[in-house]
Amino acid sequence: MHTLWEHRYAQxxxxxxxxxIRELLKLTEQPDTISFAGGLPAPEIFxxxxxxxxxERVLHGENGALALQxxxxxxxxxxxxxxxRHSLRYGIQVNADNxxxxxxxxxxLDLLGKIFINRGDRILVEAPTxxxxxxxxxxxxxxxxxxxxxxxxxxxxxxxQALRTGPKFIYVLPNFQNPTGVTLSLERRARLVELxxxxxxxxxxDDPYGxxxxxxxxxxxxxxxxxxxxxxxxxxxxxNVIYLSTFSKILAxxxxxxxxxxxxxxxxxxxxxxxxxxxxxxxxxxxxTFEMARGGFLDRHIQTIREVYSARRDAMLSAxxxxxxHAVHWTKPEGGLFLWGILPEGENARHVLExxxxxxVAFVPGAPFYPNGRGENTMRLNFSNMPIVKIHDGIARxxxxxxxxxxxxxxxxxxx
Amino acid sequence: MHTLWEHRYAQxxxxxxxxxIRELLKLTEQPDTISFAGGLPAPEIFxxxxxxxxxERVLHGENGALALQxxxxxxxxxxxxxxxRHSLRYGIQVNADNxxxxxxxxxxLDLLGKIFINRGDRILVEAPTxxxxxxxxxxxxxxxxxxxxxxxxxxxxxxxQALRTGPKFIYVLPNFQNPTGVTLSLERRARLVELxxxxxxxxxxDDPYGxxxxxxxxxxxxxxxxxxxxxxxxxxxxxNVIYLSTFSKILAxxxxxxxxxxxxxxxxxxxxxxxxxxxxxxxxxxxxTFEMARGGFLDRHIQTIREVYSARRDAMLSAxxxxxxHAVHWTKPEGGLFLWGILPEGENARHVLExxxxxxVAFVPGAPFYPNGRGENTMRLNFSNMPIVKIHDGIARxxxxxxxxxxxxxxxxxxx
Numbered sequence: 001m002h003t004l005w006e007h008r009y010a011q012x013x014x015x016x017x018x019x020x021i022r023e024l025l026k027l028t029e030q031p032d033t034i035s036f037a038g039g040l041p042a043p044e045i046f047x048x049x050x051x052x053x054x055x056e057r058v059l060h061g062e063n064g065a066l067a068l069q070x071x072x073x074x075x076x077x078x079x080x081x082x083x084x085r086h087s088l089r090y091g092i093q094v095n096a097d098n099x100x101x102x103x104x105x106x107x108x109l110d111l112l113g114k115i116f117i118n119r120g121d122r123i124l125v126e127a128p129t130x131x132x133x134x135x136x137x138x139x140x141x142x143x144x145x146x147x148x149x150x151x152x153x154x155x156x157x158x159x160x161q162a163l164r165t166g167p168k169f170i171y172v173l174p175n176f177q178n179p180t181g182v183t184l185s186l187e188r189r190a191r192l193v194e195l196x197x198x199x200x201x202x203x204x205x206d207d208p209y210g211x212x213x214x215x216x217x218x219x220x221x222x223x224x225x226x227x228x229x230x231x232x233x234x235x236x237x238x239x240n241v242i243y244l245s246t247f248s249k250i251l252a253x254x255x256x257x258x259x260x261x262x263x264x265x266x267x268x269x270x271x272x273x274x275x276x277x278x279x280x281x282x283x284x285x286x287x288x289t290f291e292m293a294r295g296g297f298l299d300r301h302i303q304t305i306r307e308v309y310s311a312r313r314d315a316m317l318s319a320x321x322x323x324x325x326h327a328v329h330w331t332k333p334e335g336g337l338f339l340w341g342i343l344p345e346g347e348n349a350r351h352v353l354e355x356x357x358x359x360x361v362a363f364v365p366g367a368p369f370y371p372n373g374r375g376e377n378t379m380r381l382n383f384s385n386m387p388i389v390k391i392h393d394g395i396a397r398x399x400x401x402x403x404x405x406x407x408x409x410x411x412x413x414x415x416x
Numbered sequence: 417m418h419t420l421w422e423h424r425y426a427q428x429x430x431x432x433x434x435x436x437i438r439e440l441l442k443l444t445e446q447p448d449t450i451s452f453a454g455g456l457p458a459p460e461i462f463x464x465x466x467x468x469x470x471x472e473r474v475l476h477g478e479n480g481a482l483a484l485q486x487x488x489x490x491x492x493x494x495x496x497x498x499x500x501r502h503s504l505r506y507g508i509q510v511n512a513d514n515x516x517x518x519x520x521x522x523x524x525l526d527l528l529g530k531i532f533i534n535r536g537d538r539i540l541v542e543a544p545t546x547x548x549x550x551x552x553x554x555x556x557x558x559x560x561x562x563x564x565x566x567x568x569x570x571x572x573x574x575x576x577q578a579l580r581t582g583p584k585f586i587y588v589l590p591n592f593q594n595p596t597g598v599t600l601s602l603e604r605r606a607r608l609v610e611l612x613x614x615x616x617x618x619x620x621x622d623d624p625y626g627x628x629x630x631x632x633x634x635x636x637x638x639x640x641x642x643x644x645x646x647x648x649x650x651x652x653x654x655x656n657v658i659y660l661s662t663f664s665k666i667l668a669x670x671x672x673x674x675x676x677x678x679x680x681x682x683x684x685x686x687x688x689x690x691x692x693x694x695x696x697x698x699x700x701x702x703x704x705t706f707e708m709a710r711g712g713f714l715d716r717h718i719q720t721i722r723e724v725y726s727a728r729r730d731a732m733l734s735a736x737x738x739x740x741x742h743a744v745h746w747t748k749p750e751g752g753l754f755l756w757g758i759l760p761e762g763e764n765a766r767h768v769l770e771x772x773x774x775x776x777v778a779f780v781p782g783a784p785f786y787p788n789g790r791g792e793n794t795m796r797l798n799f800s801n802m803p804i805v806k807i808h809d810g811i812a813r814x815x816x817x818x819x820x821x822x823x824x825x826x827x828x829x830x831x832x
Contacts (some may be wrong), residue, residue: 002646004655008584017739043481051484052475059468065459068467068668100679102520103672108579111792115556118426134690139530140426168424202419230418242420252484254699256519274430276551277521283670283699330423339607393725 016137034394037362038357040385048194054291067284075101076286091224095235098158103281105246105258109136128369144371156191163199175210179380193225203241213335214310238263243382255285299403323399337384343377361397431554449509450810453778458800470707483700491517492702507640511651519697521662521674525552531685540583544785560787569600574608579615586619592752595796609641619657629751654679671701690817731807732799739815753800759793777813
C-alpha cells in the first residue's frame, strides 16, 4: 500500500494554495499571447555581456574557488557593506550589521513570517497588497487587517482604528506599489511612521521598485523617516522599520539576490531562521552581483531600465486613453512595473480575462490581491515586459474586449 | 522609543538556536588552524574553468537572457529530466514530475518540515543525526524519537518500538552518514523499508554523499528498495520514500542546487510551499548545472573527487592509528566526508576541543548531533577539506592533546 499522504500533511499545508499569478502565467506562455499578466522585467535589456564579464572576473580572481564554496549565512560581506553605503545615499544610516542577504525578497517575506507570526496573528496590510506576501504568511497562519488605499496610498485616516486591533506589524509598499502602481505621499509616510511609533507596532517596508522612478522626486523611505523621528543619526539603525529591497528589478531576477535592512537584533533572528531554511544565498551570485554593482555599471544600467520602462508606461497609458471605455479608470504610476485598472462596480475582471484570453491578451484580475475579499472589478496590468508595438496591439485588443464585455452588461441591465 | 522586538517574535523563534558547527567555524577561520570541523568540500578541485565555460555557453546561447529571468518554481525542466534519467541508472524509476529542484538540500529539509510537521509531531531519527535537519525542523516544533546506531547504521531491531510512537516520518542518511560516516547495511535497508510499509510511515532518505564511495559496492537506495517492495515498475514513482540529493558535494556547494525525488502529490505540495518561500531556485545556476552535467564532465569530475577524498580518508585513518590513544575508537567510512571518534565513557569532547583549539586544531564535538542528549564523548572529523600534509600534522597534534587530556583524567582518578 502507499502512504496516505493527504493524511500526513501539516495543518498549515491546508492554507497553501497556488498563486493565481503563476497559474495564469502558464495560460499565457504561448508566444502569440500578449501578456500584461506577469511582473517580469524586460529580458532584452538584461546585461548578459556584463554578467558574463563579472563572472569571469570573480572566477579568475585570486579567490575564484571561494565563489563556489559554502559561505556565511548573513551574506558576502563586501556586498553587505556596499548596500549599507548605497543606503546612505538615500539617507538611511546603517552599516553592514544591519544588512542580511536573502534569496530574493520572497525569502525575506518568508523569514519575517517565520520569526514573527504565530497562528492567528494579525498583519496590517494595504488593500490590495502584494500577493506573494500573503502567500508567504498564510503558511504561518496570519490573519489580515486591510486598510483601504486611494491615489496617495494607504489611507492613514483609517490607520489608527486598524492599529488598535493589535497587529504584529504593518506591511506596506510605499513606492509604485504592486499591484496598484500607487505611491504613498510624503505626508502619509510621516503620519504612518508617527502612528507606528505611537502604537509600538513595527513596519515592514517592501521596496522592490524604489529606484525605478520615471518622474517626480524621490520620496524618503519609511526607514529614513523613522530614523529621523527616533533622533537617530549613528550608523547602527535600531528603529521600528524593517526594509526590504532586491536586485531582481535593477539587475536580474534569475540570480535571486535581495536584501533586508533591520535593527541588528532582528537581523540576528533572521540569520538563525535562514540557517535552517537554506543555509545561505548562493556565494557565486552574491560575488557576481557585487562585482557588477561596484564599478558604477549598475547606476548606468538603472538609467537604461528607467528609459525603457518609462516609454512603455507612456505607451500603455496613451493606448488605454485611446481604446478603453470611459467607464474604466486607471492609475498613472510614477514608476515601477504595474498600473491598476478599475472597472465599474459590479463588473468582474475574471470574466473579462476569460474573454481577453480568447483574443490572446492577458492581465491579472485584482481580487486575489485583497486578503479578505473585494476587488472583483479590478485588474493589474504590467507594462515592463512587452515591447511598445505589442503594448499598442494588446491594449487595443483589450479595449475591444472591454467595450464588448461592459456593453453586454449594460445591455443585460437594460433588459432586466 | 524603539520596538520591543523580543516581545514580537513568534513562539517558534525561541526554538531557533545558532548551529554549534557554524559558531565553531568562526573560531577556526584563522589560516593557521588545521580544521577538521566543517563539512566543506576541497576548494582546490572545484571545476572553476569548466564552470566559467558552462556559464559562457548558457549566456551566449540562444536563450541566454532567459537564464537571468524568473522561471518556474518546480525547476528547469531539462535539469529535472536529466536527474530522472540519472536516477534510472541507480534503479530509481522516476520521471521529471517526481523531481523538484531546491536551493540546496537544506531547503528541501525546510520545505518538508513546512508541509509535514505540526507542533509536537514526532520524527524518527538516527542517533546521532544530521544537525541541519534538527535545525530546520525545530522551527516547526518537531519532537524526536532517536534510534541508536552501530557500525551498520540504524539498529533496526529497535525500530519497531520507535515506530509504535506514531512518528510523522522516518529520517535516515543511509550512505556515509553525517556525522558518523556509517553506511546502513543492505539487510537493514530492506528491513527498514519493510517496517515503514507495515506501519504506514513514510521515509525521508537524505543522500548527499551517495556518489562519493571509495570502496565496496554501491548499495540500493531506500527509494529503490521501496519501489521493488511496492511492485512498482512504471516511471511515476508513488511509494513511501522521499529522496534528497544535491550537487553541493559533486559539483560545488556555493551554487545551491539540489533536488527532491518524491511521489507527484508530495512534489505538488512542496512546490506550493516553495512558491511562498523563495519563488524558485536561481535560473542561471540551474542552467549552468545542467550544462556542466550533460556532457559527461560531471562523471569524470566525481572520479577526481573520489580519488582525492579517498586518499585523505586513508591519510587520516593511518595518522589516527599512529597518534591516537588506544582508548579512542573510530569509524572507517567507505565514502563521504566524515568519520566519527568515540572517547571512553565519561570523557567530554568539548573539553578536548578547547584544548585542541589552543594547539590550533579543530573538530566538532558530537553531542549536538543527538537530538535528545548523549554523545558527550564523541567527535566528528572531516577529511575532505584539508590537504594530506595538514591531515598528518593536525591528527598528530590532536593525538597529543588526546594523550594529555585522557591521561589527566586517569591521573585525577588515581588521586581521587
